[in-house]
Amino acid sequence: MSSPLARPNKRWIERAIVRLHRDMSHDRRVRSLSGEIAGELSRRFSGTEGTIAGVDIGCGDMGIAEGISSFWPRVEWECLDIYELPVEREKLDPRWQKYRRFDGQRIDRLDKSADFALFTDVLHHVPEDGRLPLLKEAARVANTVIVKDHLEYGTWSRTMLRAMDFIGNWGYGVSVPRRYFTEQSFRELCDLGGLRILSLRVGIDLYRHMRLNLVLRPKWQFIAVLAS
Secondary structure (H helix, E strand, O other): OOOOOOOOOOOHHHHHHHHHHHHHHHHHHHHHHHHHHHHHHHHHOOOOOOOEEEEEEOOOOOHHHHHHHHHOOOEEEEEEEOOOOOHHHHHHOHHHHHEEEOOOOOOOOOOOOEEEEEEEOOHHHOOHHHHHHHHHHHHHHEEEEEEEEEEOOOHHHHHHHHHHHHHHHHHHOOOOOOOOEOHHHHHHHHHHOOOEEEEEEEOOOOOOOOHHHHOOOHHHEEEEEEEO
């Protein structure tokens, strides 16, 4: 997810792209996606009581974590990203107290100290040689790993996903990937990481109430629940 901590001194064109993204889809997409992930958590942890420890890896503006809590308020969050948090922001806005900076590789938690770890449209931005180590690190600290990401099916889907990624991330200095997962490549990544796919739900209709639904296909979105 995009982070307000990234590239604080934006050029005018970057500010314009950020505004375009927010006007087009950001808030409704976050709301829809938060509800989908909250549903997965509710099903996964329906037999447990009390709070659930969750680690949001690549949390961006923490909108997804907070959106999930609005649907399912049982999660005690630790939100991680690679950007430094200004001291004055944490003092003035208490919501940032759950934020922790990390180096993008190593998570400062004990083994299996979290109930779940979450990647929301993060893994495809990680360099290919870094995806497996980061996925394994998430599985080290959490019993369950939830991945929301994209699937491509050829040139058209890849081009449209790259266009949306550009609008959603370029203004924050986040690189746009050249390719996305296929279902096969994602399954292979999980196999290499020693992770079992408990569920793989393809076809998440995030844009059903927006005109973007005319060009952005639900089958380009998936949510996977993994366990080691």
